[in-house]
Amino acid sequence: MKITCITVYQVDLPLEHPYWLSGGRLKFECLDATFVKIETDAGVTGWGEGTPWGHTYVPAHGPGIRAGIETMASFVLGLDPRKVLEVERAMDLALPGHLYAKSPIDMACWDIAGQVAGMPIADLMGGGSRTPRPIAASIGAKTVEATREVMQRYRDRGYVAHSVKIGGDVERDVVRIRDVESFRQPDELILYDVNRGWTRQQALRVMRATEELRVMFEQPCETLDDIAAIRSLHSAPVSVDESLVTLQDASRIAREGIAEVFGIKLNRVGGLTKAARMRDIALAHGIDMFVMATGGSVLADAEALHLAATIPDDQCHAVWACQDMLTSDIAGGRGPRNEAGHLRLSDAPGLGVHPDENLLADPVAVYS
Numbered sequence: 001m002k003i004t005c006i007t008v009y010q011v012d013l014p015l016e017h018p019y020w021l022s023g024g025r026l027k028f029e030c031l032d033a034t035f036v037k038i039e040t041d042a043g044v045t046g047w048g049e050g051t052p053w054g055h056t057y058v059p060a061h062g063p064g065i066r067a068g069i070e071t072m073a074s075f076v077l078g079l080d081p082r083k084v085l086e087v088e089r090a091m092d093l094a095l096p097g098h099l100y101a102k103s104p105i106d107m108a109c110w111d112i113a114g115q116v117a118g119m120p121i122a123d124l125m126g127g128g129s130r131t132p133r134p135i136a137a138s139i140g141a142k143t144v145e146a147t148r149e150v151m152q153r154y155r156d157r158g159y160v161a162h163s164v165k166i167g168g169d170v171e172r173d174v175v176r177i178r179d180v181e182s183f184r185q186p187d188e189l190i191l192y193d194v195n196r197g198w199t200r201q202q203a204l205r206v207m208r209a210t211e212e213l214r215v216m217f218e219q220p221c222e223t224l225d226d227i228a229a230i231r232s233l234h235s236a237p238v239s240v241d242e243s244l245v246t247l248q249d250a251s252r253i254a255r256e257g258i259a260e261v262f263g264i265k266l267n268r269v270g271g272l273t274k275a276a277r278m279r280d281i282a283l284a285h286g287i288d289m290f291v292m293a294t295g296g297s298v299l300a301d302a303e304a305l306h307l308a309a310t311i312p313d314d315q316c317h318a319v320w321a322c323q324d325m326l327t328s329d330i331a332g333g334r335g336p337r338n339e340a341g342h343l344r345l346s347d348a349p350g351l352g353v354h355p356d357e358n359l360l361a362d363p364v365a366v367y368s
């Protein structure tokens with residue numbers, strides 16, 4: 001089987017509510033999504049998606065995905081998409097780094113491999129749990145009142161896991177954490193996500209001031225060096241996501257004990273093939289996981305669910321899905337959808353969901 005054609009689509013995915021990141025990073029209202037269709041000489045077609053969470057979040061750029069695919073396309077055409085490691089090596093040779101540009105191609109290849117095998121990707125990867133995975137809501141509010149309001153909005157949709165965005169003002173962060181803890185329900189999972197918003201001293205002040213609450217923080221500081229430097233000075237469990245990019249990051253975090261949890265972002269780390277190795281490092285070191293695509297449509301949510309399903313139930317805290325934050329749907333309601341705050345893996349082969357091509361505009365590029 002050979003890849004005969006790669007077709008690239010660009011789609012704007014509007015957010016229902018505008019989003020602000022901490023640290024003065026720009027407000028954004030729309031995600032720049034890239035969809036990739038890979039066709040083969042066997043008549044099987046696979047789909048992938050790459051949707052960064054805006055340009056200002058991490059070094060991942062919507063137009064950069066399309067430019068990267070242009071550079072890599074001639075190296076990928078003609079390969080057998082079921083041989084995901086060969087496709088991975090071809091992309092790494094054609095374009096070192098730029099992992100986020102590679103993940104849509106990797107995803108489409110896994111989709112094809114699953115369809116040919118007649119198995120969901122998670123099962124093809126070795127076995128996917130059917131235990132529904134909680135979806136972590138993204139609570140981007142600023143004030144105590146707005147935080148309660150946004151959390152309630154998600155609770156009303158069934159969510160039991162929440163990623164509460166903090167970072168910036170130390171006093172305000174402490175007040176918000178105390179308030180959220182005062183009204184959290186017994187079965188709720190709450191992660192306080194700093195999105196790199198604190199300096200070392202700010203992180204220590206908040207973490208020490210909330211010590212008795214035993215809460216968990218994600219990405220408290222900008223770099224792994226920062227997070228490592230304060231590790232022995234507080235007692236809170238830490239998740240790392242934005243600084244978890246390469247396999248070398250994963251092995252360093254595991255060996256040096258920098259974090260107890262990985263937040264694996266599939267688009268950021270280069271797709272399922274590379275993310276599966278991070279999962280294995282985590283499992284080998286007693287590290288729990290959150291899994292997310294980074295942003296995007298139900299295709300991206302489905303990709304995250306497949307990886308999450310390959311993690312033992314008790315080591316997979318939640319997935320993050322973007323579908324309830326968007327006002328448009330390119331898959332016409334198909335694919336894994338929020339069911340009482342959870343995503344459920346189906347038995348559909350491959351990714352299990354494709355875009356409705358009538359809902360995509362004309363392709364921006366075709367390579368054959």
Ligand code: MG
Nearest residue numbers: 193218241263
């Ligand atoms: Mg995060």
